[in-house]
Structure formats: structure tokens, C-alpha cells
Amino acid sequence: MMRLKLGACLLLLALATIATLAGCTLDPHYERxxxxVAATYPQGDGYESTTAAQKPAADTSQTLAVDTQWRTFFRDPRLQRLIQIALDNNRDLRVAALNVAEYEAQYRIARAALAPSISASGSVTRERTLGATSVSNDVNIGTTSWEVDFFGRLRSLKRQALENYLSTEASRQSTQISLIATVATDYLTLLSDERLLKITQDTVAADQATYDVTKRIQELGxxxxxxxxxxQNTLASAQASLASYRRAVAQDRNNLVAVLGAPIPDDLPPAPAFDQASNTSMFADIGAGLPSTLLTRRPDILEAEHALKAANANVGVARAAFFPKIELTTTAGTSSSTLSGLFKAGTGAWAFAPTVSLPIFDYGSNKASLDVAKIEKNIEIADYESTIQTAFKEVSNALTARATYIDQVVADRDYVTSAQSYYMLAQARYKAGTDSFLTFLDxxxxxxxxxxxxxxxxxxxQSNLVTLYKVLGGGVD
Structure with missing residues (x-):
């Protein structure tokens, strides 16, 4: 008889489970x-290089940034090694990964609430009353206060936890992309300051030689x-710049060590000549694609959308609070005054205690909770749209910078070539007595x-190329 009653209880549990799984949630229908923003990025003046030989290739022939792994985009072996060190040691990225693990565990907690928690227990009670001693032995198995999710409250909570988990994972990806871009930018800054230090050292040496020669000539009348x-003024100015660049190089190294999370190794591959290496030798070509690509691939936009979906699920949780809450408590087992008779016929015991609670009057608490959930969803919509607009602006700015910096650096190289010729000519004319010393100093x-x-x-x-790769969502393996 006890087995039949136990079977009936388990059947009720099974039926309740089926009813729960067949039920629907009260989440609003989600639409992205x-x-x-516009359907395409800006084009025209300011977005195309006027230097025909150095125009970026058309996007149709380029791989999108989101499909280009960082090892493919960054071609400098020295930089590749530094990025890998940062990915292995940076503490901010480590914290981001631990946050993902925490939210994944919270999702598993919310998912576990959908199923009944079954446990077994045994007890021995010895009691003496009015000179008489009684002994009770009990063994029970059952579930305690399992909520039957007819109206989807628990499933909405599970979906909310899942979206929070996915949002945190997208945040970790954003942290990784930002870390890669920071390492690359700090590395390029170090190379630039080292180049400026070398230029200044050469300038100080030249100014020192000029000062010595001029002083000797003045002593000769x-x-x-x-x-x-x-x-002397020119030499002093160059010496001040030399001290400044020495400080900048030391600080650049400190910044790089901080972002790496480890010392800079001594066995790194040699660094390229900073302003002599072409961009194609440092970076791979990438295409911008369309803004729609950002919506489905850029991590911070995905993070904002998952947060919006979590808020949408929270509206379902608030709606479910208006409906009855059903809980089941079931136990089945045996009870006997002697341990030897614990499992004999006639010792069976069971209990089935369903409870239903229905909100009747809560002074507007549930309505206010629903209003809060809807307002939070609207806030997440605004944040999502703002994130998209920010991304569109960042990509557009990086695209115009990519085109115009080509023309600017080409002009700079022509400027250096012309200035070098001017310097050599002025030096020769000054030594020959044709031009004044002021012309030579100029x-x-x-x-x-x-x-x-x-x-x-x-x-x-080069920093803008790194930024373009970052804002287009590149850098996630």
C-alpha cells in the first residue's frame, strides 16, 4: 500500500513537471x-585619401575586423609577444573572466530552481514523559516547498540570469579588445618616443658641434x-628636449609593464624602425563593412542588448507576481518504534501538502514593481541605442582619420626630405661665407x-589603425 501511495505522489510530481514545462512565460515579445544610425558609414570628402598610390583598398576586398584575429592584424612579432603576455597576466582581464564565471554560476542556480529538490532524511527520537519512554525511528524521502512554475516566474528569472551571464561574457570580450588595443598603443608610443629621443640626441650632437665651431670662430675674431x-640658445633648447624624451621613454616602459602585468622580457624580437616601416608591414588591411555588422558582432553592443533582454525578462517576473503561486511539499517513508521494524509492512508514512497563495490586496506593491521593471527596460533601450550611436561615431572618426593620415604622413615625409636638403645647403653656404649664421640655425x-x-x-x-580595429570589434579569438 505504501508503494502505491508513494507512486501516486511521484505521479503527481511528474504531472506538475509536465504542466510547468508546457506553460508559457509572461515576458513581453522581444524585438531588437x-x-x-545611418545604414552606411559616411563617405566623400575627408573619407578618401588624395594620394592615389596609398589609398586604402576597397572594403569588398578586405576581411572584416571582427573576422581578423589579433595575431593576423598585428604583424610585428615583438608586439605579438607583448599582447600574449598581457592576455596571460593582466589583472583586469582576469577579473573580467572571474565575473563571467560568477554569473554563469548564478545562472545555474536560477536554472536549478525549476526542478524539485529531492532529499532523504532519517531520524531517531527518544522521549520520556511521565515515567514512560517512547522511541520513534523515521526514514523519509521527498521534496520541500517546490514551486510549480505555471506562470513562468522561475523561467523568466532563469532567462534573466542567462542574459546577465551573456552580457558579462560580452563585457569580458570588450575588456580583452581594449587590453589588446592598449598594449598596441602603449607599444607604438614607446617606439615613437624612442625615435624622438634618437632624433633629439642627433640634434643635440649637431648643435653642440655648431656651438663649438661658432665659439672658436668668434675667438678668432x-x-x-x-x-x-x-x-648656445639652440643647444640649450635641444638639451631640454632631450631630458624630456628620456623621461617619456622611461614612463612609456612603466606604462607598458603595468598593462602587461609582467616585466618586459629581454629576449623580445627586434623592434622595427618606427617611421620607416610601412603600415602594411605592421598591420593587416581590414574592411569596415556596414553598421549592421556592429550590431551583431561588437561586444559592447552585444553587452547592451543582453542587458536589455534581461530587463525584458524581468518584466515577465513582475507580471507573474499578479498570479497565484503554487508550491508542493511531498514526503514518503517509514516510521517505527523499533529499528528492526522500520521497513516492515504497515510502517509506511507519506504526506502531500500543496499550497496556493494568491495576491488580493498589496496596496499597489505589485503594480509598482511592474512599473519599475518597465522603466528599467526603457532605460536599457536608451542605453542600447546610445551604445550604437557611440560605436557609429567612433568608427566614422577612425575611418576619416585613416584616409587623411595617409596624406598627412606623405606630406611629412616630403617635408623631412625638403628640410634635409635645406639644412645641407645652408650648412655649405654658411661654411663658404655666403649665408649668415642665422640662416643656418633656421x-x-x-x-x-x-x-x-x-x-x-x-x-x-598607426594608433588610429589600432583604434579602427578596436571599434570595428576586432581582437576576440
Whole structure:
């Protein structure tokens, strides 16, 4: 008889499970909000290079950034090694990964609430009352307060936990992309400052030689003291710049070590010549595609959309609070005063206790909770649309920078070539007594300025290529 009753209880549990699984949630139907941006990126003036030989290839012939792994995009072996060190050691990325693991565990907790929790228990009770001693032995198996999810509250909570987990994973991917871009930018900044340091060292050496020669000429009476003072001023200015770039290089190394999360190894491959290496030797060509690609591939947009879906599921949770809540408590087992008779016939015991709670009057609490859930969803919609607009702006700015920096760096190279010729000619004419010392100093300053400008603009151009790769969603393996 006990087995029949136990079977009946289990059958009721099975039927309740089937009813739960067949039920629907009260989540609103989700539709992705329309993207509040144009269907294509800006084109025309400012988005095309006027240097025909160096125009970027058409996007149709390029692989999209989101399909280009970072090892493919960054071609410099030294930079590849540094990025891998950062991915292995950076603490921010490690925290982001642990956050993903935490939310994944929370999702499993929410999912487990859908199924009954069955446990077994045994107890021995010995009691003495009015000179009499009684002993009770019990063994039970059953479920305690299992909520039958007829109206989808638990499934909405599970979906909300899942979307939060996926949002956190997308956030981890954004952290990884930002880390890769930061390592690359810090590395390029170090190369640029090292190049500027070398230029300044050469300039100081040249200015020192000029000052020494001018001083000797003045001592011989063939030059004025004004020329000596001008040479001395130029030398002092270059020496001040030298100290500045020495400091910048040291700080760049410190910044790179911090983002790597580990010391810079001594066995790195040699670095390329910064303003001599072409962009194609440093980076692979990538295409921008269309804004619609960003909606489905860029991690921060995916993060915002998962947060929106979680808020949508929370509306279902708030709606379910208006409906009855059904809980089941079932137990089955045996009870006997002696341990030897615990499993004999006639010792069976069972209990089946369904409970139903229905909200009747809560002074508007459930209505207010639903309003809060709807408002939070609208906030997430606005955040999602804002994220898209920000992404569109970042890509558009990077695209115009890619085109115009080509023309700018080409002009810088011509400027350096012209300044070098001017300096050589002014130096020869000054030694021959044809031109004044002031003309020669102007040629020196012009050459130094041109070299500095080329290094600075080269850094801006290459950093922008890294930024373009980042804002297009590249960098996730």
C-alpha cells in the first residue's frame, strides 16, 4: 500500500513537471530596437585619401575586423609577444573572466530552481514523559516547498540570469579588445618616443658641434658674440628636449609593464624602425563593412542588448507576481518504534501538502514593481541605442582619420626630405661665407621640427589603425 501511495505522489510530481514545462512565460515579445544610425558609414570628402598610390583598398576586398584575429592584424612579432603576455597576466582581464564565471554560476542556480529538490532524511527520537519512554525511528524521502512554475516566474528569472551571464561574457570580450588595443598603443608610443629621443640626441650632437665651431670662430675674431649666443640658445633648447624624451621613454616602459602585468622580457624580437616601416608591414588591411555588422558582432553592443533582454525578462517576473503561486511539499517513508521494524509492512508514512497563495490586496506593491521593471527596460533601450550611436561615431572618426593620415604622413615625409636638403645647403653656404649664421640655425630648427612632426603623425596614424580595429570589434579569438 505504501508503494502505491508513494507512486501516486511521484505521479503527481511528474504531472506538475509536465504542466510547468508546457506553460508559457509572461515576458513581453522581444524585438531588437531599430538602430538609430545611418545604414552606411559616411563617405566623400575627408573619407578618401588624395594620394592615389596609398589609398586604402576597397572594403569588398578586405576581411572584416571582427573576422581578423589579433595575431593576423598585428604583424610585428615583438608586439605579438607583448599582447600574449598581457592576455596571460593582466589583472583586469582576469577579473573580467572571474565575473563571467560568477554569473554563469548564478545562472545555474536560477536554472536549478525549476526542478524539485529531492532529499532523504532519517531520524531517531527518544522521549520520556511521565515515567514512560517512547522511541520513534523515521526514514523519509521527498521534496520541500517546490514551486510549480505555471506562470513562468522561475523561467523568466532563469532567462534573466542567462542574459546577465551573456552580457558579462560580452563585457569580458570588450575588456580583452581594449587590453589588446592598449598594449598596441602603449607599444607604438614607446617606439615613437624612442625615435624622438634618437632624433633629439642627433640634434643635440649637431648643435653642440655648431656651438663649438661658432665659439672658436668668434675667438678668432671672424664671428660675432651674437652668433655664439644664438648657437648656445639652440643647444640649450635641444638639451631640454632631450631630458624630456628620456623621461617619456622611461614612463612609456612603466606604462607598458603595468598593462602587461609582467616585466618586459629581454629576449623580445627586434623592434622595427618606427617611421620607416610601412603600415602594411605592421598591420593587416581590414574592411569596415556596414553598421549592421556592429550590431551583431561588437561586444559592447552585444553587452547592451543582453542587458536589455534581461530587463525584458524581468518584466515577465513582475507580471507573474499578479498570479497565484503554487508550491508542493511531498514526503514518503517509514516510521517505527523499533529499528528492526522500520521497513516492515504497515510502517509506511507519506504526506502531500500543496499550497496556493494568491495576491488580493498589496496596496499597489505589485503594480509598482511592474512599473519599475518597465522603466528599467526603457532605460536599457536608451542605453542600447546610445551604445550604437557611440560605436557609429567612433568608427566614422577612425575611418576619416585613416584616409587623411595617409596624406598627412606623405606630406611629412616630403617635408623631412625638403628640410634635409635645406639644412645641407645652408650648412655649405654658411661654411663658404655666403649665408649668415642665422640662416643656418633656421635650417637646423626646420629639420628638427620636420623630423618631430613626422614621428608624431606616424604615431597618430598607426594608433588610429589600432583604434579602427578596436571599434570595428576586432581582437576576440
Amino acid at each position: 530596437p531599430a538602430a538609430p 671672424n664671428s660675432s658674440l651674437l652668433d655664439v649666443r644664438q648657437a 635650417a637646423q630648427r626646420t629639420l628638427y621640427t620636420a623630423q618631430q612632426q613626422l614621428a608624431s603623425d606616424t604615431l597618430s596614424q
